[in-house]
Amino acid sequence: MIKVAVNGYGTIGKRVADAVAAQPDMEVVGVSKTSVSAEAYVANERGYPLYIADLANKPAFDAAGIKVAGDVDAMLKIADIIVDATPGGVGAKNKSIYESLGKKAIFQGGEKHEVAGLSFNAHANYKDAIGKQFTRIVSCNTTGLIRVIHALDQAFGVERVRAVMIRRGADPSDVKRGPVDAIVLNPATIPSHHGPDVLTVLPHINIVTLAMIVPTTFMHMHSIQMDLKKEATREAVLKVFEDHSRIGIVRKDTGIKSNAQLREYTQDLGRPRTDLWENGIFEESVSVLNGKEFYCFQAIHQEADVVPENIDCIRAMMETVKDPEESIQMTNKALGFVAIG
């Protein structure tokens, strides 16, 4: 059993912890919080040993009736590998701690590529992570882009990618962020950081991305255009997506034409926290014009799509599974993937 510590039990960390706990070959040896919060109660409820950043705060946890197992240092020492899901930029500061303890660690997309030196996507470069000490999981949007670009690049070759990301303004529980009634250029300059971030995993792709933020809370929406190298048909493209283990097709017959309706659907399917781990590609939108011009809309659940990538990355770094698809299938099965369309 791989002993996994989740440093930072927030939006991503709590999902990774549950995903680790669901795997047959891993266990959660601890999760961490800095202060008393609803998520600290959830950690206790789930039975994950809860470690805190500073034991001086233990009285506050005690007063709240939350059990504390020790400090973060103690947690790191008993782990084989750490998933660092702390806020963006904090991971970079934690790296020296992991180094001094000789521990493996996975950072999230909020950290720069250079922090780990290797950016990861299970379908694109699993094998590069085998045995590595540090790896970074690219962000939710980049993960969503890489899945679809890599899949079409393998099948038809990708000449160039032009993608526009409509990003959610805040996570559902994030009551301090906006906007409320605005479309915010994010950034106003072109390109956005997503294109360069794709290159950390797929360096040969010609890609330009643009991004805006809108007043929604659940899932980003991508408008993607690619010029393919070989001629393709809509049917052939759909077949590639259907065969992909982390792409879900949102069937036309469902009548779903928005992220909100898709969330209702993942909820009805019984997904934990209504999570959409796959790319949600809208069947109706899949188009091939002029033989080589591919278009689609896809929904990317910002809180969820990187979760299975973290799990596969653990196996690659721990060298327990060498074949990418074997790990992906294990992960998907343990999470209980049910076809979304």
Place this chain on the structure above:
Amino acid sequence: MIKVAVNGYGTIGKRVADAVAAQPDMEVVGVSKTSVSAEAYVANERGYPLYIADLANKPAFDAAGIKVAGDVDAMLKIADIIVDATPGGVGAKNKSIYESLGKKAIFQGGEKHEVAGLSFNAHANYKDAIGKQFTRIVSCNTTGLIRVIHALDQAFGVERVRAVMIRRGADPSDVKRGPVDAIVLNPATIPSHHGPDVLTVLPHINIVTLAMIVPTTFMHMHSIQMDLKKEATREAVLKVFEDHSRIGIVRKDTGIKSNAQLREYTQDLGRPRTDLWENGIFEESVSVLNGKEFYCFQAIHQEADVVPENIDCIRAMMETVKDPEESIQMTNKALGFVAIG
């Protein structure tokens, strides 16, 4: 003085009426409403003779203290030209009335191209409308696209256009529409109707458009990519925009990066109803990559950008001004255009 009747005193009609009243060569002979509303009070307040669809409703207007000049038929008879700003589809039904009275009429983008047989944009095809009985002003989004495409086509030639429109969910006072927390594919299929609508004015352009609706009320945001025929520089493109009489540059130095901040700015500039009649192109976003790939973001005020187009169209159809730029300058001056950036 050209006698103009505005049939349908709503979101567009009330703005067109004010724009007509501001011109030195036109007057508003009447505006119409079907029922008592805030806008009917505004018509009285502005001093526009108010005509109503059915005189049987006059007692309701009387009871509300709103002066009524007569029925719509009487208004149409005293007009030289009618701006039909009735809800989409109603204009097509009104056409036979205008025909039987031998009147000229301008329809809005909610009507099909075939209703008028000519779709209009002042910069692109003013001269085609000279002397015509019927013309249609293309919709707000299409107007915004045509301005920028035509300008770059004249300067550099346009090989192909790929544009993504992020549309406002509802007008500010439209309390019955949504969405509240969703990104809605509009439509989920590709292309959206905007590309084909551009072809009604610029038939030689290779264009594909995609559209989504988001929970905002003020202005659409366009993400535009064009492959140009000739090499261009960012500076040369900015010069084309600066020289265009209906394109405004949102300067980087203003710090404006969203429609909401742009609205605050048009408000501070003293624009009536905070209207942005021009395309609002964000200076920071104007990019030329690889010599021929143009990118930009632009804000399009859905309630306003077609208003000056209606004014120019009146002059072309009435044959009082034959030169497009002369009419455009008259219109802009009368409206009191102040550089937005």
